[in-house]
Amino acid sequence: VETEYKKGDNNFNPDLMKSLLNSNKLKHFLHLAQNDINNPIISQFELSLKINYELTLGFWQNRVDNMKTNFINYYHNQNDNSFKAIIKLGAVHTARGTSFSGNLEVGNLIYELANLNLTKSYSTIIFPRYIISTQTGKIEDVIDEEDKELLKFAFQEQWTIIDLNKLKELSIQNKIQLDENIKSYTQKYDAVIIPPKTKSSEIVY
Numbered sequence: 001v002e003t004e005y006k007k008g009d010n011n012f013n014p015d016l017m018k019s020l021l022n023s024n025k026l027k028h029f030l031h032l033a034q035n036d037i038n039n040p041i042i043s044q045f046e047l048s049l050k051i052n053y054e055l056t057l058g059f060w061q062n063r064v065d066n067m068k069t070n071f072i073n074y075y076h077n078q079n080d081n082s083f084k085a086i087i088k089l090g091a092v093h094t095a096r097g098t099s100f101s102g103n104l105e106v107g108n109l110i111y112e113l114a115n116l117n118l119t120k121s122y123s124t125i126i127f128p129r130y131i132i133s134t135q136t137g138k139i140e141d142v143i144d145e146e147d148k149e150l151l152k153f154a155f156q157e158q159w160t161i162i163d164l165n166k167l168k169e170l171s172i173q174n175k176i177q178l179d180e181n182i183k184s185y186t187q188k189y190d191a192v193i194i195p196p197k198t199k200s201s202e203i204v205y
Contacts, residue, residue: 017053021071062101067093073107075113091125095188107188125189129154130197139197149179154194 020026030042053062067089084152092100094107107123114121129151133138143151154160168186171178178186185192 015056017056021049021053060101060103064093064105067106068109071109073134091189094123094125096123097187099188122190123188124191124193125185126193126195127151127154128198129194130156131158132197132199134200146181150182150185150192151194156197158196160194162194163190164192165190 030046033042041201048068051066054062061130071087087094089106093105093108096104096108096111097104099107111121111123113156120174127147129141129143132138133140139156150162153162164186165180167178170176
């Protein structure tokens with residue numbers, strides 16, 4: 001499976017999930033492995049295969065729904081609905097409103113739950129800008145063209161925090177027209193955090 005997974009762009013083989021879903025050997029193995037302990041694991045594994053196959057076709061909704069279901073199950077297991085929590089997810093999943101995936105993700109669910117409980121939520125997005133190349137050791141600026149206006153105040157040697165709520169407030173007060181990309185971030189997140197120069201993410205499979 002590991003060898004097949006690494007075939008394709010960025011070490012991802014979109015045909016792998018379809019192959020695993022249709023694999024009689026895998027189905028036979030999972031059938032033999034069934035017992036009270038393994039069955040919940042098998043069920044989640046099969047669901048994961050289905051979700052990841054749908055992602056290769058461009059369908060995100062089942063993944064989003066599964067993340068929401070898992071969060072709600074955890075949430076209902078707490079004795080006090082007003083408990084405080086730090087939730088770490090990929091930024092696309094933590095946005096208020098419609099995320100960049102085009103879906104109402106778990107971040108919006110958290111925001112609505114906070115409103116329901118008369119509490120608050122605070123969502124941040126972390127943007128690494130300066131990456132230390134693993135090949136050359138040199139610092140690379142990996143900023144996307146569309147994010148240049150937002151991240152131009154980032155520094156290589158220190159953490160940078162942009163208070164999007166304050167930015168939005170000042171924009172309204174002073175009738176300053178924000179770049180559409182920046183305006184989108186102000187509606188989805190409360191702050192942007194840009195770390196100092198950092199190493200590239202490492203693939204762990």
